Amino acid sequence: MPKPLASIQHGEKSIWGNEIxxxxxxxxxxxxxxxKGKSTFATTVFGLRNDYExxxxxxxxxxxxxxxxxxxxxxxxxxxxxxxxxxLFPKLSVKENLLLxxxxxxxxxxxxxxxxxxxxxxxxxxxxxxxxxxxxxxQRVAIIRALAQPFKWLVMDEPFSxxxxxxxxxxxxxxxxxxxxxxxxxxxxxxxxxxxxNFDQELNL
Amino acid sequence: MLNKLLFKNQDKKQLIIAxxxxxxxxxxxxxxxxxxxxxxxxxxxxxxxxxxxxxVQKKVSNSSTLGFARTDFSxxxxxxxxxxxxxxxxxxxxxxxxxxxxxxxxxxxPRFRSDVFIQTxxxxxxxxxxxxxxxxxxxDFVPMIMPRDFLVMLNTFMSASGIPQISDDLAMxxxxxxxxxxxxxxxxxxxxxxxxxxxxxxxxxxxxETFMTYGNNKFSDGTExxxxxxxxxxxxxxxxxxxxMLEKRGLETKNSQMVVGRLKSMVxxxxxxxLGISVIAVFVSGLVLxxxxxxxxxxxxxxxxxxxxxxxxxxxxIRMFFLYFVKxxxxxxxxxxxxxxxxxxxxxxxFANGGLYIGTSVTIGSISALLIAYALFAFASYRTxxxxxxxxx
Numbered sequence: 001m002p003k004p005l006a007s008i009q010h011g012e013k014s015i016w017g018n019e020i021x022x023x024x025x026x027x028x029x030x031x032x033x034x035x036k037g038k039s040t041f042a043t044t045v046f047g048l049r050n051d052y053e054x055x056x057x058x059x060x061x062x063x064x065x066x067x068x069x070x071x072x073x074x075x076x077x078x079x080x081x082x083x084x085x086x087x088l089f090p091k092l093s094v095k096e097n098l099l100l101x102x103x104x105x106x107x108x109x110x111x112x113x114x115x116x117x118x119x120x121x122x123x124x125x126x127x128x129x130x131x132x133x134x135x136x137x138x139q140r141v142a143i144i145r146a147l148a149q150p151f152k153w154l155v156m157d158e159p160f161s162x163x164x165x166x167x168x169x170x171x172x173x174x175x176x177x178x179x180x181x182x183x184x185x186x187x188x189x190x191x192x193x194x195x196x197x198n199f200d201q202e203l204n205l
Numbered sequence: 206m207l208n209k210l211l212f213k214n215q216d217k218k219q220l221i222i223a224x225x226x227x228x229x230x231x232x233x234x235x236x237x238x239x240x241x242x243x244x245x246x247x248x249x250x251x252x253x254x255x256x257x258x259x260x261v262q263k264k265v266s267n268s269s270t271l272g273f274a275r276t277d278f279s280x281x282x283x284x285x286x287x288x289x290x291x292x293x294x295x296x297x298x299x300x301x302x303x304x305x306x307x308x309x310x311x312x313x314x315p316r317f318r319s320d321v322f323i324q325t326x327x328x329x330x331x332x333x334x335x336x337x338x339x340x341x342x343x344x345d346f347v348p349m350i351m352p353r354d355f356l357v358m359l360n361t362f363m364s365a366s367g368i369p370q371i372s373d374d375l376a377m378x379x380x381x382x383x384x385x386x387x388x389x390x391x392x393x394x395x396x397x398x399x400x401x402x403x404x405x406x407x408x409x410x411x412x413x414e415t416f417m418t419y420g421n422n423k424f425s426d427g428t429e430x431x432x433x434x435x436x437x438x439x440x441x442x443x444x445x446x447x448x449x450m451l452e453k454r455g456l457e458t459k460n461s462q463m464v465v466g467r468l469k470s471m472v473x474x475x476x477x478x479x480l481g482i483s484v485i486a487v488f489v490s491g492l493v494l495x496x497x498x499x500x501x502x503x504x505x506x507x508x509x510x511x512x513x514x515x516x517x518x519x520x521x522x523i524r525m526f527f528l529y530f531v532k533x534x535x536x537x538x539x540x541x542x543x544x545x546x547x548x549x550x551x552x553x554x555x556f557a558n559g560g561l562y563i564g565t566s567v568t569i570g571s572i573s574a575l576l577i578a579y580a581l582f583a584f585a586s587y588r589t590x591x592x593x594x595x596x597x598x
Contacts, residue, residue, distance in 0.1 A: 100515070
């Protein structure tokens with residue numbers, strides 16, 4: 001239970017205060033209204049905050065005991081995240097934003113990155129600075145950046161909030177294919193919409 | 206790409222000011238240390254007396270001539286001089302208390318004989334190889350240090366006799382002889398002697414203390430040995446205080462010794478002031494550079510944080526900031542070194558034109574100062590970068 005959320009009344013099925021296990025390769029929907037802790041969940045499992053009570057384990061290791069080296073390795077090749085605020089570099093181009101991530105593991109070639117941009121219909125933004133893109137375009141860049149690494153889990157915090165249904169479906173299809181290809185799971189947080197996707201598991205807050 | 210992300214689009218005004226400050230500081234730091242060392246070395250090896258060493262005696266006045274004032278030094282007076290903070294050491298100059306004559310004893314040199322005055326000083330004040338500066342009864346010869354004026358006189362004598370004049374090295378190969386005797390001339394002894402060095406600062410022949418003790422014990426008439434001269438070595442760059450003390454105590458020395466000491470003190474003090482200012486300049490500009498690094502990390506806190514969230518290791522980002530700043534300081538140090546060589550080219554010729562023939566090679570001290578400044582800056586940069594990056598982790 002995150003300390004800032006301790007004063008809020010949570011439902012019986014809420015993951016806060018209960019023990020849950022996320023199994024490898026599962027596609028999970030985390031459904032909750034605003035202020036219930038979706039972003040807290042994403043940042044906590046990613047090791048960015050530790051103001052919680054209870055234990056979170058990753059491969060049976062308490063994540064509070066992980067070192068800087070461990071977290072660097074996890075963020076590089078085990079858990080990938082699409083943050084709600086995207087966390088792109090606005091002064092760098094789309095290409096530079098993607099290569100900065102991709103260069104850590106050489107997951108894709110430049111051609112493969114361009115192909116993914118093309119699938120999401122933003123290939124013409126390759127050389128454009130991210131700060132000049134619309135929020136919807138930035139969300140698509142952030143999704144491709146998150147895919148440009150090996151991972152066991154992909155955590156996405158409301159990644160489609162600025163996308164229309166058509167673009168959402170394109171993104172979801174790309175994410176699903178990539179996760180299936182590398183036998184990885186993902187957690188998608190939403191405000192209630194399941195985007196007509198057949199999730200393996202649904203979590204509540 | 207990382208360089209572009211972290212170091213492009215920054216306001217470089219503060220960086221440029223710090224670089225100019227560090228550049229000037231480094232240049233003057235190396236220059237002042239180099240010349241401080243060279244000026245302090247000035248005069249070393251030119252005479253057999255050690256550096257900053259003078260021989261003083263009491264000024265002879267009418268009252269001392271009439272016997273109302275002493276011209277010799279008491280033990281108490283010597284101790285008082287020694288107690289001064291700017292005095293490194295004081296030792297009495299011991300003179301012979303018996304008759305000594307000196308003559309050439311070499312078939313290649315015409316006979317030359319004269320009554321002489323011999324003295325001995327503590328070997329600590331002499332720039333000689335102490336293994337050669339020793340004598341004991343039974344030795345083949347007594348080593349002696351000659352006044353250079355003696356060689357001039359000998360050469361004049363040789364020239365007048367139609368014999369070629371001799372150099373310092375040749376003079377050291379000539380055999381000489383001392384004749385030691387008591388006042389009544391009832392006892393006599395002859396001892397061979399060789400020149401081992403020359404001095405411009407002492408007017409008498411210098412011999413080892415053991416030889417003087419031997420002569421005084423064997424041929425003295427028993428009268429008390431008076432100390433009329435003392436040898437003083439002063440601390441570096443404090444010759445003004447030595448001079449003031451001599452004036453106050455009614456002492457005098459050879460003017461040339463004072464001139465060199467005064468000159469060294471003056472130039473040394475000047476470079477010491479420049480050194481002080483340079484150290485402050487390097488320190489302040491180093492601090493400004495470090496502060497600029499902190500500012501840069503603060504301005505880039507979002508980028509740094511995001512990079513680490515993406516899986517870039519903090520150590521990699523620390524290395525980037527560290528290398529960026531040590532490269533800047535390295536370029537500044539390199540440029541400072543080049544400017545130092547340009548300064549040195551002009552200053553060396555200015556000193557030489559003014560008659561100050563100081564060493565022209567680069568001093569290890571000045572290069573060491575540069576390396577120390579660089580190492581300290583590198584250390585401070587690494588610590589600052591480490592602290593700054595992990596604050597964002």
